[in-house]
Amino acid sequence: MLTDRKPIKIHEAIEAVLEFAKEGEIEYIPIEESDNRILKASIKADHDIPPFDRSPLDGFAVRAEDTVSASSANPIELEVIETVGAGGLSNSIPQKGQAIRIMTGAKMPEGTDAIVMFELTKEIERNGKTFVSISRKFNPGDNISFQGEETRSGDVLVEAGRQVEPGVKALLATFGYSKVPVAKKPTIGVYATGTELLDVHEELKPGKIRNSNSYMISSQISKAGAIPKYFGKLVDDFDRCFEAVKNALEEVDVLITTGGVSVGDFDYLPAIYEKLGANVLFNKVGMRPGSVTTVAEYNGKLLFGLSGNPSACFVGFELFVRPWVQIFLGSKKPHLQMVHGELKSDFPKANPFVRFIRSKMTIESGKVFAEPVGLDKSGVVTSLANSDALVVLPGGTRGFQKGDTVTILLLNGEGGTAIFKEKRS
Amino acid sequence: MLTDRKPIKIHEAIEAVLEFAKEGEIEYIPIEESDNRILKASIKADHDIPPFDRSPLDGFAVRAEDTVSASSANPIELEVIETVGAGGLSNSIPQKGQAIRIMTGAKMPEGTDAIVMFELTKEIERNGKTFVSISRKFNPGDNISFQGEETRSGDVLVEAGRQVEPGVKALLATFGYSKVPVAKKPTIGVYATGTELLDVHEELKPGKIRNSNSYMISSQISKAGAIPKYFGKLVDDFDRCFEAVKNALEEVDVLITTGGVSVGDFDYLPAIYEKLGANVLFNKVGMRPGSVTTVAEYNGKLLFGLSGNPSACFVGFELFVRPWVQIFLGSKKPHLQMVHGELKSDFPKANPFVRFIRSKMTIESGKVFAEPVGLDKSGVVTSLANSDALVVLPGGTRGFQKGDTVTILLLNGEGGTAIFKEKRS
Known part of the structure; x- marks a missing residue:
């Protein structure tokens, strides 16, 4: 039973994890x-x-010099000698008094240097030939998309x-x-611990609850860009647990366990880390929920011991596992996107530790707000489903009020470069 | 050649499309x-x-009345008669002076009405029995998670x-x-038009460019929640185009074509709609880009004729196709999320039409900003990749300045309930 744990700061914990971050391999798909x-x-x-000078319009490719004298009073007429569609090439080179009908995207025909759009022309049939009437002057380069301009x-x-x-x-x-x-996506193994856990298809029994963490974590793993591999439940026997964890480590890049890291009689994980000879990076973090989050390293592979409490499990993944995955994938923004906004309702309960409060972020009149969800006990379950942000409340002796500026970590944001860091030392 | 098109307003166009919206079926996965x-x-x-009264802590389940006289000066001792792990059930009912060791999540043993956490106790072995020493009073209900409280x-x-x-x-x-x-996901067919289009694996040839719209649209379709079905390029022959469109319609819920809706010689779509006997909802919208966006309906199925211009194609999908897909899926927020924010740089060019400007949305000090990307020609290609929002600039005779409040449609937001609507009539 591990009771004398020393909490470390959140950013120190994240940094300790990321000392074992590494970029994964490339693959071509x-x-x-x-x-x-x-x-x-x-x-x-x-x-x-564009890969070549081309017409951005449907119209006529002309020699600009032929249009010098054109006006509405004295329109000029050019003989249309060819039509070029997009993707086609002209076969002829217009001489003085000649033009080529051309479609959007087609290469500029040799010998032409301006495009006159359909709307500014009139077509005339005469003696089996087609002429286009133009009633203003065009300059060389008019209405051409030049090669390389984009x-x-x-x-x-x-x-x-x-x-x-x-x-x-x-x-x-x-x-x-x-x-x-x-x-290439890393593979993240998941083992659930807890003899109270039933699988999703099992009927409820007295004293038991269904395992929701493994499904939630698998979703978080996929969302973070990795491949989840669920191994099932660890059985209630130390030796078999130890073998299961050891074997799972062979098959994955990272192993997550949910539960089993607290101080209960059947919380085997600390003893498993010890027997493995794993290097325990920390086993307590100065935060709520998730203070018992434990991370250990064995042969360069990380073992994340997340709390069995769903909120703590969720937060632990987002703070500690997600950035590892994102760095493996080569993301330049491995952390949750961090913004600031106004608290939308009072949060009166003070707490000596930094807290991550599941919240809903909104934008109103160009300003960011966050509303904690599931403040009372009756919201605990649904808050899992209704939050898209974590409001970070610093530890202290007073509560927080509507209108206070708070730090907000976005769960569906574009990611961020900065690690959350407590202000006070 | 269709030159006398009457533009309709953006929200009228969206509403015309959504008259043919319908919810799809359910499936169990x-x-x-x-x-x-x-x-x-x-x-x-x-x-x-919780499904039953349970312990939220590792500790001891006690009869509160047994602790009435407990104090640090006079701790009481209770005999520990059993240990119950999470998922387990107690076999005995504690009598006066007895307690049960209990783990987080376990059901409250019959006869007990309070939990004392490990940290506040001391265990004592005496005469082969275990006792727990408690040095303060607990009340009935202390530290219990009651059935149904969440x-x-x-x-x-x-x-x-x-x-x-x-x-x-x-x-x-x-x-x-x-x-x-x-x-159930709807299937959205995609046909590209344009003889200039090469497939992604083909070498560039003079006058040709690679087809990027089909890949982009397929991505947009997946992101919107539907299944893309790419049929390839329509060939440059009216009758074969007509047959291809007609056959494709049999296989999909909606058919998108890219290109072929403008006024060029090979823009067959308007004639295809006519020959089909399709009901053309509109063939011009008062917006840039995407003014030639055309939508037709045939036997209740929609044919979206998006522009071949990548920006116009992109915007046309998000404004018109996405909400149809989202309604099919049963979303209550089928439109792009609409927020307001500050323009981060001048946008001097005036335009009589409403414009959708690809932009990057940022949050700074709790405020929303949007910066147009690819303002000059050299940004056209990369703006495709670097925007996560569309800034909506109303039509008018003046440009816009840094600091102006603008409407912003979020491409990666949670969706919205409101249709974008121009302010002026």
């Missing part, structure tokens, strides 16, 4: 399967965009570490990435 | 595969949480229409949803 994956290499333009060959378009979103996918396609270089 | 799916039924508690059987915990996130998953597991009732 079909572009069709690349949504939400993290790029392991920067995306570079291997050609100019992007030059060699430009870095998206940095490594970014997630593939629809806009990124468009760039990957534009530059021919039929295979996309992405970070 | 394993909880393990339910991440990010949308719940088609509300999640109800089918039992109390949730009552029958409470609605999560409403239908919500997405499965880690916290929702925990509830699903708690209440035994091994199969989860979710909305």
